[in-house]
Amino acid sequence: MRTERNPTRLDRVFARLDREPERPAHIDVPKMSRHRVALLLATLAFYLAIVWLVVITSWLVRLDWQVMFFRPYQQWPEIHAFLDYYVVLGQRGPTAVMVAAWLGWRSWRQHTLRPLLTLGASLLLLNITVGAAKLGMGRLGPHYATTIGSNEMGLGGDIFPSGHTANAVVTWGILAYLASTPRARRWLSAVSAVVSLGVGLTTVYLGTHWLSDVVLGWAAGLLILLALPWCEPLIARAEVSIFALRDRLRERPSRAVAAPAPVPSTPVAAHVALAQVPAAQEEAATVREPVSPARVPRSPAYLAPGPHTTRSERTPVTPVGSRRPPHADRLPRGAAASAARPLAGG
Numbered sequence: 001m002r003t004e005r006n007p008t009r010l011d012r013v014f015a016r017l018d019r020e021p022e023r024p025a026h027i028d029v030p031k032m033s034r035h036r037v038a039l040l041l042a043t044l045a046f047y048l049a050i051v052w053l054v055v056i057t058s059w060l061v062r063l064d065w066q067v068m069f070f071r072p073y074q075q076w077p078e079i080h081a082f083l084d085y086y087v088v089l090g091q092r093g094p095t096a097v098m099v100a101a102w103l104g105w106r107s108w109r110q111h112t113l114r115p116l117l118t119l120g121a122s123l124l125l126l127n128i129t130v131g132a133a134k135l136g137m138g139r140l141g142p143h144y145a146t147t148i149g150s151n152e153m154g155l156g157g158d159i160f161p162s163g164h165t166a167n168a169v170v171t172w173g174i175l176a177y178l179a180s181t182p183r184a185r186r187w188l189s190a191v192s193a194v195v196s197l198g199v200g201l202t203t204v205y206l207g208t209h210w211l212s213d214v215v216l217g218w219a220a221g222l223l224i225l226l227a228l229p230w231c232e233p234l235i236a237r238a239e240v241s242i243f244a245l246r247d248r249l250r251e252r253p254s255r256a257v258a259a260p261a262p263v264p265s266t267p268v269a270a271h272v273a274l275a276q277v278p279a280a281q282e283e284a285a286t287v288r289e290p291v292s293p294a295r296v297p298r299s300p301a302y303l304a305p306g307p308h309t310t311r312s313e314r315t316p317v318t319p320v321g322s323r324r325p326p327h328a329d330r331l332p333r334g335a336a337a338s339a340a341r342p343l344a345g346g
Contacts, residue, residue, distance in 0.1 A: 028180065029114075032229040040226040047219040051137070054160070054212050057151045064210040065149060068142045072205040083202045090164030090199035095171040096123060103178070113242060115178050117235045118228065122170050125224045125231075130166050133220070134158040142207050162209045162217030165200035169221025172196060177225060196221065 030036075053060040073080055088094055096119075103115035139160035140152040153160075172195050176188035200214035209217075 029232055030177065030229045031232075036226055036229065040223065043219055043222050043226060047216065047223065050212060050216045050219065054139075054151050054216075055153060057149070060212050061151045062149070064142075064212050067204060067211050068145075068207065071207070073207060076205075080206075083205055087164065087199060087202045087206065089172075089195055090168040090203070092123075092163070092167045092171075095167065099171050099174065102175070106178075113239045114235060117238055118178060118231075119174055121231045121235060122174055122224055122228060125227070126166060126170050126221070129224065130161060130163055130217075130220050133161055134163070139210075139213075141213075142210060159209060160213050160216060161220045162200060162203055162213040164203050164209075165196060165214050165217030166221040166224075168192075168196035168199040169218060170224050173221065173225045177228060 050060070100116065100119060103119055106115045107113055135158060137160050138154050138156050138158070140146070140155045140157035141159040144157065145152055146155070169192070172192035173189070176185050176192050179185035179188050196218065200209075200217060203209040204211055204214055
């Protein structure tokens with residue numbers, strides 16, 4: 001007896017992917033609550049405190065120099081090759097491509113542009129805020145330090161805060177921000193925190209950043225994630241505008257086909273053209289029969305020289321009289337009908 005195979009988990013996943021994409025009825029959009037505002041203000045105060053401690057060359061700068069002289073990449077050289085690849089998780093190009101691919105698939109499945117627009121808004125804020133801070137403070141990195149014990153500020157560098165760390169916080173944290181369920185948000189928040197923490201410490205291990213750069217990068221990325229609900233109304237308006245533009249572009253070819261002929265400017269010609277429009281529309285509505293193509297003229301036949309008579313003057317081809325052969329039992333056509341058949345019963 002043949003039994004049906006029970007669907008596995010992989011079969012259910014493929015069956016779900018084959019379904020028609022549907023827009024969720026309720027998409028959870030984070031709002032700017034009091035708890036989020038308080039956390040934003042606390043993170044901003046921490047950010048300014050780190051900057052102040054570096055500017056006044058406090059104990060944080062001395063800690064930076066101690067970690068740099070410790071040279072972690074010489075203490076644990078066996079993990080150097082792995083961390084060279086792991087730090088790519090903080091580079092803006094590769095991480096943006098990976099996250100954009102996932103969010104693009106979600107946008108297609110849910111018929112909404114919010115995931116991609118949110119990622120674009122977060123990366124725009126990241127480039128503006130972190131880029132402006134880097135160029136404004138101009139701090140040199142450990143490999144280009146000039147004076148031992150100094151903060152290396154205002155010397156034309158672009159190392160403070162750490163761009164790798166801030167990018168890791170924002171790029172991977174946006175997945176937790178856009179999660180559809182609380183459980184997924186908790187798990188993705190933990191994963192993004194571990195990844196961004198590891199990327200920041202990896203830059204310190206490789207000697208490309210001071211420890212204070214990494215701490216400030218964590219704060220800069222967290223500020224962007226906390227401020228994203230303020231961008232949600234702008235993201236919603238941008239989504240509506242993009243969909244409206246798409247609908248207009250779709251309707252343009254149909255309007256171009258259904259557009260009537262231009263009306264001439266002369267009054268008499270305009271009256272004649274307007275009178276011809278209904279007739280033309282009726283003609284287009286009726287189904288025309290296919291017209292056979294015109295005959296190709298034949299080449300003239302070759303005639304022998306000499307006098308030629310018309311067809312009526314020619315000798316008829318068919319001979320005169322009947323074509324049937326004569327039979328002895330048949331009577332001539334003019335004989336009487338009574339003589340052709342004897343009467344029965346007499």
